[in-house]
Amino acid sequence: xxQQAAPSAAPALLGRALAIVGAVxxxxxxxxxxxxxxxxDDDPFITFSAGQxxxxxxxxxxxxxxxxxxxxxxxxxxxxxxxxxxxxxxAYLSDREGNVEVYVTSSLTEPANPTSSMRVTHTxxxxxxxxxxxxxxxxxxxxxxxxxxxxxxWVDLANLRPNRLLFGPIGEQDPAWSPDGKWVAFSVLDxxxxxxxxxxxxxxxxxxxxxxxxxxxAPAWSPDSKRxxxxxxxxxxxxxxxxxxxxxxxxxxxxxxxxxxxxxxGPVWDPGSGRLLFFSNRAGPANIMAVExxxxxxVPLTxxxxxxxxxxxxxxxxxxxxxxxSGRSDIFLMDEDGANQRLLNVLNLPGxxxxx
Numbered sequence: 001x002x003q004q005a006a007p008s009a010a011p012a013l014l015g016r017a018l019a020i021v022g023a024v025x026x027x028x029x030x031x032x033x034x035x036x037x038x039x040x041d042d043d044p045f046i047t048f049s050a051g052q053x054x055x056x057x058x059x060x061x062x063x064x065x066x067x068x069x070x071x072x073x074x075x076x077x078x079x080x081x082x083x084x085x086x087x088x089x090x091a092y093l094s095d096r097e098g099n100v101e102v103y104v105t106s107s108l109t110e111p112a113n114p115t116s117s118m119r120v121t122h123t124x125x126x127x128x129x130x131x132x133x134x135x136x137x138x139x140x141x142x143x144x145x146x147x148x149x150x151x152x153x154w155v156d157l158a159n160l161r162p163n164r165l166l167f168g169p170i171g172e173q174d175p176a177w178s179p180d181g182k183w184v185a186f187s188v189l190d191x192x193x194x195x196x197x198x199x200x201x202x203x204x205x206x207x208x209x210x211x212x213x214x215x216x217x218a219p220a221w222s223p224d225s226k227r228x229x230x231x232x233x234x235x236x237x238x239x240x241x242x243x244x245x246x247x248x249x250x251x252x253x254x255x256x257x258x259x260x261x262x263x264x265x266g267p268v269w270d271p272g273s274g275r276l277l278f279f280s281n282r283a284g285p286a287n288i289m290a291v292e293x294x295x296x297x298x299v300p301l302t303x304x305x306x307x308x309x310x311x312x313x314x315x316x317x318x319x320x321x322x323x324x325x326s327g328r329s330d331i332f333l334m335d336e337d338g339a340n341q342r343l344l345n346v347l348n349l350p351g352x353x354x355x356x
Contacts, residue, residue, distance in 0.1 A: 048354040049079040050347050065346050080353045085136045100126035140175040174218050178225040185219035200249040209249035220267045229267040238263040240278050257295045268311045301338035314356035
C-alpha cells in the first residue's frame with residue numbers, strides 16, 4: 001500500500017498519474033468506439049485489472065491491443081473483473097467504501113462511462129469469489145461472518161437481496177455455477193477452515209448433495225454440466241480429479257488426472273475441446289499444463305521459473321493468462337498448444353485477473 005512504503009510511493013503515484021493522463025485522452029475516442037460497435041462484436045474483448053495493487057482500474061481490450069477502454073476508473077482498488085454471460089457487463093470487486101464489496105458495471109454497449117457501476121453488496125466485510133449465473137440474472141459470492149467463517153451467497157440483481165446457499169455451522173468457499181444453471185458446487189469447511197468435501201446445491205430448490213467427503217475444493221464444471229473437476233489433497237499433495245455428474249447430483253467414480261508427487265491445482269475446462277488446464281509446480285513454481293478428461297495427453301503449455309496465476313479461454317482455443325514473469329504480474333496470450341506466446345502490454349502497468 002502507498003501509505004506503508006514511502007520510498008516506493010513516488011513511482012506508484014507516477015504510474016497512476018500516467019494512467020490517468022492516458023485515460024483523459026483515450027476516453028473520448030473510446031466512447032465513440034463503444035457507440036459505434038460496442039464491446040459485443042465479432043472480436044471479443046478481454047477484461048483485466050491494471051495498476052499497482054491498492055489502486056487498480058478495470059479495462060477491456062481486443063487481443064491485438066486495439067479498442068482499449070476503461071470500464072472502471074476510480075481512485076479505489078477495483079479488481080477481479082468477470083464478464084457477464086452476454087458480455088455486456090462486468091462484475092468486480094472494489095474497496096471504495098473501505099471494505100471489499102461486489103459491483104457491476106452498466107452496459108458496456110452504451111457510451112463509455114467508466115464510473116457508472118451498481119453496488120451489489122452492503123455488508124461491511126470483504127467479499128470474494130464473484131461468479132455469474134448462466135442467465136446473467138444473479139451473482140454468487142463469498143462473504144465472511146463476524147468470526148471470519150466464509151459463507152456462499154447468491155443475489156438477484158433485480159432486487160439485490162442476499163440469499164444464503166447453505167444453512168449450518170460450517171463454512172463454504174469456491175462456488176461454481178453449472179452452465180445449465182441447475183447446480184452450484186462449492187466446498188464445505190470444518191471449524192479449522194479445512195475442506196470436508198464438495199456439495200452440490202440447487203439454488204432454485206431444496207436439494208443439497210454432498211458428493212465428496214475428503215479434503216476437496218475448487219470445483220469446476222465442464223461446458224456441458226455433465227462432469228465436475230476439483231482439487232483434492234487426499235493423497236497429501238494437490239491433485240486434479242474429475243467425475244461424471246448424474247441428473248440427481250450424485251457422481252460417478254472420481255478419477256485422479258494428475259497422479260504425480262507434485263502439486264496440481266486450479267482446473268479450468270477448455271470449452272472447445274473438453275480438456276482441462278491446470279497449474280502445476282512439477283517444473284517451476286506454477287506453470288500451465290493441459291490434460292484430456294480421461295487423463296491422457298498431458299502436455300505443458302508454459303515452461304518457466306515464474307508463477308502463472310490465472311487462465312481464461314477466448315475464441316478459437318486461444319488463451320489469456322497472467323504471469324509474474326518479469327517480477328510483476330502481466331497479461332499474456334498464447335495459442336491452445338502453448339505456441340505464439342506474446343505480452344499484451346497496452347498500458348505499461350501491472351496486469352491482473354484476465355477474463356475473456
